[in-house]
Amino acid sequence: MPRAASARRYAQAVFELALENRELEKWFDDLTLLSDSVSNQEFLDFLSQPRVTSEEKIRVVRDALGDVVEPLALNLMSLLATKNIAHILPGITDQYQELLDAQQGIERAESVTAIPLDDDEQRRVTEMLSAVSGKDVRLTTRVDAEILGGMIIRTGDRVMDGSTRSRLQAMRRGLAERR
Helix, strand or coil, X not given: CCXXXXXXXXXXXXXXXXXXXXXXXXXXXXXXXXXXXHCCHHHHHHHHCCCCCHHHHHHHHHHHHCCCCCHHHHHHHHHHHHCCCHHHHHHHHHHHHHHHHHHHCEEXXXXXXXXXXXXHHHHHHHHHHHHHHCCEEEEEEEECHHHCCCEEEEECCEEEECCHHHHHHHHHHHHHHHC
């Protein structure tokens, strides 16, 4: 089963459980902690070892995280460790975040510019995106000098490319077609 599909299924199951128990934020916090734990390469390598018994993995997971996360989140981590797929936890967390955002009417967006946006520009972009989407927009910004100028905005699976680089490429294609 592809990694993204697995992560999506686990995230959906966890989200439904969290929604039913009214623990949406708690589950997000626990998933974030679990994802952070597998960012430790040594820990992830241990959990991914097929030669390590499931019992040993569960014992180590409980010892390391038992006082930090809820029992059901610990069970999820133990299940993923015994299936040697703990590495999908960051994907589960990302998918869960998307479900949580959708449930709360939040749209995540990223703007890419050649130079940093100041606070006022970020506020205006956020307001414009909120007006268009009808949702509360959470904007992250990134600088990429290679776009030369303008802005690229990504929201979900949509991309609005108003970069100077893409305009120049379009002009180049147009001129090449005329020859």
